[in-house]
Amino acid sequence: MNQQKIRNLHRDLGYFYIGLIISFALSGILMNHRDSFHAEKYTTESKLIVVKVPQENEINDDYAEELGKKLGIDDKFRRQKVEDGKFRISFEKNDVEIDMKSGKGEITTFIKTPIISSMMKLHKNTSNWWIYYGDIFGISLITIAITGAIMIPAGKFSFKSRGWKLALAGIIIPLLVLLFV
Template sequence: MNKQTFRGLHRDLGYFYIGLIVSFAFSGILMNHRDIFHAEKYTVETKEISVTVPQEEEKITEKFAEDFGKQLGIDDKFRRHKVKDGEFKISFEKHDVEIDMKTGKGEIVSFQKTPIVSQMMKLHKNTSNWWIYYSDIFGLSLIFIAITGTIMIPAGKFSFKRRGWKLAFAGILFPLLFLIFLA
């Protein structure tokens, strides 16, 4: 293959994947900061409650949590429950419930999915077979785009041989150092 062929493939793959690249980058940035805010959903209503729950953690099973949600008037899909540090938490598709087990006081938070953003964030979480294969092809294409990008610049002071390899080395070294020393 000559440089023109690489240049054409580099350009066309870049055009083809631009939407996915932007979606992954944008939703990845949002996911990096999900401890500050949850961009995938937004709160519609918070309702204070006062209930009685068993004090024995072993009585709070998945079935109990699901039925308890129905008693609270929540009819959407049950996701999970957790008891930790005296807090009973139940997560549903459109509601979260948090209850202090000692006092029985808590809240029901109702939320909606953020349009477009929640769908983009699903790209990072999707595990269906077709998406895994598509993501693998995408990953290989990104590798190809990166490699062809290194050989497209003609010889000169900005070429990969003269300058680019140093930046590429720094780009590889930085995340490795970050993982070794700060993780």
């Protein structure tokens, strides 16, 4: 493939996927920090509660869903877990967190953040057609990376002269993180 065809392929794939690249990049950054803050939703109400919590082995999805109803939550149940001494119940528009020892807790009601929650949903979507579109996108990103690396003609900024060192560093750093973190 000649230089001009490589440049054209790189440019056209970049143009075609610019919206998805930006969306995935932004939502990926936000997902990296989801333990610090929840950009996907914002709190509209917070209510303190006190409940009698059973033993951990008695807690299951049915119990969590029923407790939600008793607490006045009329919402779709998603999941529950007990971790680090906290009983957490997740509903579509509410979260409940209760201390297992004291029974003190909080109900947090939230609303999805427009646009941001939709972008983040792209990362989590598992419908069949989206998986295939995502696969095509992944292959296109590989193509964009390779064509970007080889489209610079020989010289001091080419892949052969300098680019391979940066590419190697870009591969080694994530591998080190995987091995040591």
